[in-house]
Amino acid sequence: MNVRDLIAKNTLITSFVYCGVSLLLFQSLGYVFCVSILLICIFKLSVSTGAVKKPSNIIINLLAITVIVVVFLSLGFQKTIEMFVAMLLGACSLKMLKVATKQQAQSVYLLNFFTYPCFYLFSQNILSFLFVAALLLLNLSQLFSVTHHLPIKQSINNSVRKFIFSLPLAILMVVLVPKLPPFWQLPNAKNAATGLSEDVDPFQISDLSRSSELAFRALLPESSGFQPPFYWRAIIHDSFDGKRWGMSNLQARPLVKTYEPVGSSTYSVISNPSNTRWLYTLGAGLPASNGTKVNYFGILYQKNLSNKPMQYEVSPIKLDDARASQWELNLNTRLPSDINPKAIALAKQLNQTASSTEAFIINMKAFFLAQSFQYSLSPPSINSKHAIDEFLFETQEGFCGHYASSAAFLMRSVGIPTRLVSGYLGGEFNDESNYYAVYQYDAHAWVEYYVPQLGWQRLDPTAWVSPQRILGSLSDMVDLEQEFNENLGFSLHAFSDIAAVNWLRLKLEQIDFQWTRWVLNFDDKKQSSLLEMLFGQKNKLLPALSVVVLLIIVFGLWFIYLTMRSKFREPKEVRIYNHLMMLSDEKSDKLTPKQIFERLKVQWPSAADELTEFYRLFESARYNAQPLSSHQYRRLSQLNKQIIKKAKIK
Amino acid sequence: MTLPFYKQWIEKVITKKHSANSITLAHNNIYVVPSLRGLYFLVFALLNFVIGINYQNNLILGVSYLMLMLQISSLFYGYFNLHGVKLELLDIRNNFCGNHNEAKFRVFSKKNVISLSVISAEYDSDGLTECNLFEPTTGQVSALRLQQRGKYQGGKFKIHSCYPFGLVNVWSYLVSDKTFYVYPLPLKCPLDLHEVQDLGEDTELLAKRSDSLDEFSGLKSYQKGMNRNRISWRHFAKNHELLVKDYTGDNHGISLTLDYSLVEGSKETRLSKLCYQVLEADRLGHEFALKLPGFHIQASNGEKHVLACLESLSEC
Numbered sequence: 001m002n003v004r005d006l007i008a009k010n011t012l013i014t015s016f017v018y019c020g021v022s023l024l025l026f027q028s029l030g031y032v033f034c035v036s037i038l039l040i041c042i043f044k045l046s047v048s049t050g051a052v053k054k055p056s057n058i059i060i061n062l063l064a065i066t067v068i069v070v071v072f073l074s075l076g077f078q079k080t081i082e083m084f085v086a087m088l089l090g091a092c093s094l095k096m097l098k099v100a101t102k103q104q105a106q107s108v109y110l111l112n113f114f115t116y117p118c119f120y121l122f123s124q125n126i127l128s129f130l131f132v133a134a135l136l137l138l139n140l141s142q143l144f145s146v147t148h149h150l151p152i153k154q155s156i157n158n159s160v161r162k163f164i165f166s167l168p169l170a171i172l173m174v175v176l177v178p179k180l181p182p183f184w185q186l187p188n189a190k191n192a193a194t195g196l197s198e199d200v201d202p203f204q205i206s207d208l209s210r211s212s213e214l215a216f217r218a219l220l221p222e223s224s225g226f227q228p229p230f231y232w233r234a235i236i237h238d239s240f241d242g243k244r245w246g247m248s249n250l251q252a253r254p255l256v257k258t259y260e261p262v263g264s265s266t267y268s269v270i271s272n273p274s275n276t277r278w279l280y281t282l283g284a285g286l287p288a289s290n291g292t293k294v295n296y297f298g299i300l301y302q303k304n305l306s307n308k309p310m311q312y313e314v315s316p317i318k319l320d321d322a323r324a325s326q327w328e329l330n331l332n333t334r335l336p337s338d339i340n341p342k343a344i345a346l347a348k349q350l351n352q353t354a355s356s357t358e359a360f361i362i363n364m365k366a367f368f369l370a371q372s373f374q375y376s377l378s379p380p381s382i383n384s385k386h387a388i389d390e391f392l393f394e395t396q397e398g399f400c401g402h403y404a405s406s407a408a409f410l411m412r413s414v415g416i417p418t419r420l421v422s423g424y425l426g427g428e429f430n431d432e433s434n435y436y437a438v439y440q441y442d443a444h445a446w447v448e449y450y451v452p453q454l455g456w457q458r459l460d461p462t463a464w465v466s467p468q469r470i471l472g473s474l475s476d477m478v479d480l481e482q483e484f485n486e487n488l489g490f491s492l493h494a495f496s497d498i499a500a501v502n503w504l505r506l507k508l509e510q511i512d513f514q515w516t517r518w519v520l521n522f523d524d525k526k527q528s529s530l531l532e533m534l535f536g537q538k539n540k541l542l543p544a545l546s547v548v549v550l551l552i553i554v555f556g557l558w559f560i561y562l563t564m565r566s567k568f569r570e571p572k573e574v575r576i577y578n579h580l581m582m583l584s585d586e587k588s589d590k591l592t593p594k595q596i597f598e599r600l601k602v603q604w605p606s607a608a609d610e611l612t613e614f615y616r617l618f619e620s621a622r623y624n625a626q627p628l629s630s631h632q633y634r635r636l637s638q639l640n641k642q643i644i645k646k647a648k649i650k
Numbered sequence: 651m652t653l654p655f656y657k658q659w660i661e662k663v664i665t666k667k668h669s670a671n672s673i674t675l676a677h678n679n680i681y682v683v684p685s686l687r688g689l690y691f692l693v694f695a696l697l698n699f700v701i702g703i704n705y706q707n708n709l710i711l712g713v714s715y716l717m718l719m720l721q722i723s724s725l726f727y728g729y730f731n732l733h734g735v736k737l738e739l740l741d742i743r744n745n746f747c748g749n750h751n752e753a754k755f756r757v758f759s760k761k762n763v764i765s766l767s768v769i770s771a772e773y774d775s776d777g778l779t780e781c782n783l784f785e786p787t788t789g790q791v792s793a794l795r796l797q798q799r800g801k802y803q804g805g806k807f808k809i810h811s812c813y814p815f816g817l818v819n820v821w822s823y824l825v826s827d828k829t830f831y832v833y834p835l836p837l838k839c840p841l842d843l844h845e846v847q848d849l850g851e852d853t854e855l856l857a858k859r860s861d862s863l864d865e866f867s868g869l870k871s872y873q874k875g876m877n878r879n880r881i882s883w884r885h886f887a888k889n890h891e892l893l894v895k896d897y898t899g900d901n902h903g904i905s906l907t908l909d910y911s912l913v914e915g916s917k918e919t920r921l922s923k924l925c926y927q928v929l930e931a932d933r934l935g936h937e938f939a940l941k942l943p944g945f946h947i948q949a950s951n952g953e954k955h956v957l958a959c960l961e962s963l964s965e966c
Binding site for chain 1: 677687690691694695697698700701703704705706707708709710711712713715716717718719720722723724726727730733734760761764765780782812813814815816
């Protein structure tokens with residue numbers, strides 16, 4: 001094949017690959033950029049089909065400037081990593097229009113070994129892993145193809161072996177080479193679009209968009225003593241402006257209260273990337289691993305927003321908040337004036353017959369149960385200034401945010417210190433791997449109120465209206481099934497009631513869990529515990545040394561194997577011939593092959609024709625200078641099989 | 651040109667080790683190092699490593715290690731690509747200056763050989779570059795381009811492959827003792843043969859004798875410088891055509907000679923003109939001698955004679 005044609009074909013394929021990569025990253029890189037890459041790809045396609053003339057350097061430079069402007073305008077300076085990757089992809093795509101010589105093509109394919117792995121900055125699940133691995137393999141084949149002027153198919157055959165040989169060694173190195181701490185801090189890609197919002201404003205939302213994306217997984221050992229329902233606290237909201245519950249100013253302050261440990265064991269959580277730094281804690285806890293901090297409320301949070309799944313350990317504690325300072329109590333009873341008069345009246349009325357906070361809550365519960373409140377994922381939105389009044393006395397339809405917000409308002413208006421908590425409730429238990437999977441649709445909001453001497457107590461007003469919600473995950477609720485599935489859109493979750501689909505979904509979940517736990521979160525801690533298991537505690541130097549020794553052994557053995565093979569390898573026809581000879585009783589040492597075949601014909605008359613043809617091919621292979629074609633070799637093996645078959649029948 | 655000491659030493663070792671007209675590539679004569687492209691590949695691997703460490707990203711780290719392993723295993727793949735290949739230099743063809751001299755090789759290999767180049771390490775050459783061989787025995791030709799006439803040693807040939815991926819340089823040498831000639835480029839000019847009497851004999855006598863003693867064998871067209879005594883005036887009177895009587899047998903010490911000193915121009919021009927005349931004289935079937943400064947080739951004809959003349963012209 002002509003070198004020029006090969007390069008043209010390869011660059012066209014690579015153009016499509018860039019286009020595909022950009023489209024897969026459209027959430028991070030932006031629509032505008034993706035469209036421009038798509039246009040470049042179409043341009044390349046029309047150039048290669050001959051519809052358009054090959055662009056001159058000036059046109060390519062103009063296009064390059066356009067792409068740079070597009071990247072700046074659509075991404076801006078805040079998203080450094082996105083900008084960097086977009087520039088790289090843009091430059092490579094444009095280069096594809098220009099590549100004409102073998103050297104240029106080779107440099108691009110070398111650069112791709114840097115470009116393609118950048119995909120891992122944005123996504124690291126199994127599918128991404130397989131996708132990029134396939135791209136790297138393709139890239140290697142293309143490098144092979146342009147370097148050695150061989151067609152792509154043949155190059156892939158050739159490269160796959162080399163790739164597969166290197167892959168286990170690379171994995172071995174990842175496992176054994178000591179993990180280094182980061183050299184310096186680099187900006188991270190922000191890719192997670194989902195997560196909790198820092199302000200809760202339920203009344204504006206008419207259609208709670210639920211996503212079946214995984215929020216986090218939790219490994220709760222039996223000994224930790226936690227029982228369902230699991231209320232995962234994430235964000236505390238203590239300022240109410242009449243509509244929205246704002247995040248507490250204390251959310252990022254360090255823990256100053258005294259505490260005592262609860263239970264003996266820690267639990268671990270593997271959280272998916274989110275758009276906030278706040279992590280998920282059952283009750284209160286302390287970080288037992290690096291990379292996390294604890295705030296004023298005993299909730300863990302990330303030091304830096306991570307864009308990959310991160311695992312953290314929590315040791316549960318109980319905060320000593322029997323006594324609270326006056327400013328804290330004031331903060332949690334503060335309400336804006338002149339709103340929700342009906343609700344305030346209701347609260348006062350409920351309070352008249354109540355002697356304690358407990359009694360007030362019982363009265364409040366009775367009110368909610370007496371009215372016909374409905375749990376709904378798509379309640380009507382309320383725009384009135386007196387939103388809580390309207391909810392309590394008119395619409396009476398809402399989700400957790402509505403109930404928590406109203407209850408908190410009622411309690412604050414009679415002077416009970418109350419705050420809103422948002423986090424997750426429930427989780428789907430995976431029997432095989434013993435973890436709870438918590439999805440975005442498990443997001444929940446509830447209330448914490450303060451009782452002197454007892455401290456902060458949890459109250460979930462949603463449970464009064466919809467007790468099922470507390471018992472399990474939202475996905476388990478039969479009443480809301482249709483509404484829930486409509487909100488999910490198309491995903492495997494939506495078809496969970498089909499047994500096979502659900503089985504498949506759970507299997508995939510499990511693979512993803514193990515992947516996240518053992519591959520993505522294989523850090524220095526996990527590594528050192530693994531190495532200790534392998535090499536014993538004492539040797540710190542041995543693991544590092546073992547990599548080198550192991551590599552030397554592997555390459556040494558491989559070298560010896562290849563040398564032996566090239567030395568002793570007999571031609572194919574001889575190997576087939578020997579295989580046939582194993583069948584016969586004739587002592588083949590003293591006879592020429594021709595004589596042997598004559599005897600075999602007598603021995604197996606039914607296979608005489610095949611033997612004749614076999615010998616003819618064998619003879620021409622051995623004694624003619626011309627080697628056999630691949631077709632003839634195939635015929636030779638085929639004949640061998642037929643002869644053996646006939647000989648056995650006899 | 652003086653080479654640094656270590657280079658001289660390397661030259662010496664290579665010449666000693668690889669002097670042969672055929673070579674079977676094996677562990678003791680194959681050299682393998684990462685190529686420049688391979689170094690770039692490693693730079694990208696390092697870049698991936700830095701990113702993998704800084705983002706604590708095991709997947710990118712894995713890619714970086716994968717690249718390192720690919721580079722290391724490439725050294726082995728490259729080595730086994732050339733290992734066991736037998737290369738034989740059959741012949742280097744002489745040719746005229748400006749055309750190329752062809753070095754003919756025979757390549758034996760039991761397996762496929764990818765991206766094999768055999769190029770002269772001393773002369774500008776091409777032809778056998780980046781060939782993929784899928785047959786056990788093939789004849790391959792490498793073209794040597796030389797601008798200067800002369801006698802050359804076959805010299806050092808570099809057997810090279812960048813398999814796989816162009817990440818490594820795998821090479822060996824073949825230092826041949828075969829010689830070849832680059833003839834002067836023929837320059838068109840009139841054929842100018844002079845009849846010169848061999849030393850110590852009398853021209854008159856020979857002229858007389860030629861009519862009587864030798865057997866007349868035919869007529870030839872007259873060339874400038876031939877003896878006028880032998881012109882057949884009878885034919886001239888009839889047809890106005892100058893023909894010369896030709897006799898077989900001993901030419902009695904008279905030979906047609908191409909003489910360097912009688913050709914005009916610079917040295918190279920003279921040699922080029924003589925080259926043309928040698929070829930022309932051979933084409934016309936003349937028997938001729940060649941006289942060069944300090945060198946004389948006896949009159950004769952035939953292929954061997956022409957070759958001897960051309961070689962002496964190249965060497966002059």
